[in-house]
Amino acid sequence: RERHRAKRRDGDREKKKRRKGRRRRASRAGEREDELQARHEKREAGRRKRAKNYQESEGRERDEEEQAQIKTGKTAKTKKNIKNEKTRKVEQEEGEAEERNAKGKKKHGSAKKEEKDEDGGKCAAKEKTQEVKKKKHKRKGADTLNSLSPEELEKLKEAVDERKKLIQGLRGKPWSMKKKLVTLRESQEFVEKYEGALGKGKGRKLYAYKVMMAKKWMKFQRDFENFKTACIPWEMKIKEIESHFGSSVASYFIFLRWMYGINMILFGLTFGLVMVPEALMGRPYGSIPRKTVPRAEEASAMDFAVLWDFGGYAQYSVLFYGYYNNQRAIGWLKFRMPLSYFLVGVGTVAYSYMVVIRTMARNANESGVGDDNSFNFSWKTFTSWDYLIGNPETADNKFASITTSFKEAILEEQESRKDDNIHLTRFLRVLANFLVLCCLAGSGYLIYFVVRRSQKFALDGLDTHTWWERNEVNMVMSLLGMFCPMLFDVISALENYHPRVALQWQLGRIFALFLGNLYTFIIALMDEINLKREEEKIVKFNITTWEASLYNSTVSENSTGPPITIQPADVPRGPCWETMVGQEFVRLIISDTMTTYITLLIGDFLRAVLVRFLNYCWCWDLEAGFPSYSEFDVSGNVLGLIFNQGMIWMGAFYAPCLPALNVLRLHVSMYLQCWAVMCCNVPQERVFKASGSNNFYMAMLLVILFLSTLPAIYTIVTIPPSFDCGPFSGKKRMFDVIQETLESDFPAWFSKVFSSASNPGLVLPFILLMVLAIYYLQSTSKSYKEANVELKKKLQTQNEENKKKNKRAALKAQMDLEEARKAASQTADSSQRLYHGKNRRNPPAPVREQGLPATRAPVPRNYHHGNHGAPGYLPGFPRQSEPRMHRVPSLQRH
């Protein structure tokens, strides 16, 4: 090992010198003669030492060149006389071969990275010789640039492209920074130099222009990238949390930030395309009945309690569906408001689906194929430490959890866990599930009951009831969401599961609870919608009579005078169920947010304060004992976030302000939770892996997205819109707006094409085709999976065979060992191994073929030695194992 290191160090030193040497190269020609004189002695002096100083290393380069010359056919004696011509000739040959070599060299750099470590010295030296040649080539290239044949040009172009590719992939290369910088500079110089020369005659200008534009584009991209990363918010905050609590807690905040991003875009959509146009270009407040607070409510419309409930002025504003007018085009822009409203609603859902699915696919790609347990122990060994941890307490917890996980794994390995009294466990588990089901059913009924009660209250009028009665629904839902998970936690203690399994059960139950609650809420809402629609029918009838009476009275009183203008506030109007739905959702979000924040303040902050300060005067240790500090509940928080998002998706169509509210909420909770987690939580004792569950959470989000768009779409498609409010009033169905646009805004043939395309004769085959495609893709993926399993099996059998073979070869290996020891005792000549390395790497280069025999001939023994690798790890290492090692991973990957 020491020798290996020394070698590498030498290589580095050589490189440094080489760089210095380059500057002196111009003056070098003069020194040549003297160098040659000293050459023979130096060769005797031993090659490894030669790397020690500049002159010597120069000398070696010379050696190699000379040897190449010898091989070109001339004798060594005449060499000195005609040396100069010779050199030039060789240089020319090298020049032609150089383009290929330069490419080849770079390829090796990446392809043989493992080897590079083994023979760092060799490699460095080898590259050096090539760089020397390259230099020469450059010098030559500058002179003969104009006299290049088309083929050479082509080659040059290839070389330039190769360099460009190299520059792009440089950051992924496992080289030291110094080497990367040097390579980068050289490649850039090379590209600069030859890029301009490419493209001859008329193509030249265009090419130069293209190159320039490409450069500018690159620069722009880089600046844009810089800008983009500068725009990612809360990076430092998350980093701090990461170092304190490890990656699992941080993953929640990253998820939160991701949600924030999505909501920002949703907010941009609704705000930019719906709310702002309506506010700026639509009819102003008070111009028509739907935009005015009714006379009966006017007195209390500005009360805070009413506004807090999103009634009064808030209800009759751009925040809700009912405010929008059904005028087809508004303002001087002829903005198609109803169409825009509809498309934004659809776009919100479509965008969300796209983002979630794309993220899931990317996660699935990144998380590898962690399917089986075949690497249980090695994964535990090599990937269990979280490199992000930078806090002593967390680190201690992590050490402890890693130790326990190892102990558990060992236990599992040693014996399949024996179950004591399986009947009792089973009974307890059944009991636990029964209790949980009872909880779920109870909470569902409670919500249904409360919603029905609130409808009764609403019919009576809000003013007659207390605050609690008015906010009952939301409060009950929030409280259930808060306390039921705790109850589940207690119940799950009965079950005695492994913590990870228990966590999954817990998550599943909370999910079911939330979902149940949400759907009960929706069903209750549907009831309410139906009630409202019946009310609407009566109102509609009343209005016609009212209008008729109004008309009659005006006509009868004075038929010649101007008709009486009726204040829009006085016009009777329907109940507008859409606004009601929107309001419900907004209230739900608000109360949900409030409970989250209040639990945070009480459950975390107050608890931490009490524990911290009461500890001075308490009979037991509060910090270590019972209340202690709270842990950050990642899964619960993520679930909360997901459900919150689900409500947004559900309600966004009827309340365009919802995304805005959510952005606000997420923004505040980012700061609040960051602060709370840093000041009152302690790192988790049981640290769960965050990454594995990433897609689990995303899948939940997708399910929620689907489930929450379902009722929204159902209402849009089946229920006719209210007759006197909202952008779709007067239409039979909301989606009629599309047809209307097609008929009036597009040419006639377009709607004809559209209608013929949408007839069942075309749609059905299309759907059939899609189903077939899905089936096909699925079956191919299945067959791929099978092939994978097959390959895995093959690998394993191969593996076992290998092991058997190794045992058989053990004796032989011992003999080999003896031999190798002998070989090792005779000092190996490093530079000869160097030639060998070169030989192995790029056989196709013609220069090599010329140079090789001369170098190989004197040291046959060494060649043999080099093939075995360094003598250190020869024993027990049959020759055939090496190629297989390289083959194996590629087999599995494809």
Added chain:
Amino acid sequence: MGNKQTIFTDEQLDAYQDCTFFTRKEILRLHGRYHELAPHLVPMDYTNDPDCKLPLALIVNMPELKENPFRNRIVESFSEDGMGNLSFNEFVDMFSVLSETASRELKAIYAFKIYDFNVDNYLCKEDLEKTLNRLTKEELTPEEVELVCQKSIEEADLDGDNKLSFADFENMITRAPDFLSTFHIRI
């Protein structure tokens, strides 16, 4: 900070951006961190590539590395001399590989180096024992350590030589579900 004086020339910054996964700002911040470690040693002006190296003891004390059981190995495997002295270039290189955007292959190469305690290009039993003892603060009994080492080698060793070559290691680590998420340091 960068407004007062030039730490790097634009070309240098561009070159660093080409060679690492960092943006301009991050490189400047890295320099700030590097400078912080030894304000009297590290110059503020890097335009002419000053030759300056910080010893292992200083770098290991960074909060990002302080709690890491493999901190010495990390620094050593990125230093050119193998002793843990890092120049700024190597310092940047280290955090570039450990950054979030580095590819799995690249990370695997350096992870292998880090776990290869005796630098023989194989992970043998000795390396695994050291890794385990650092991971668990030596709380496992020798028999348990022995068992885990044996098991790990058995699982990952494809060519049956009782130690893990890089190919074995890469094959194993590329399938690990949390390798990417845990093998990174945010700076």
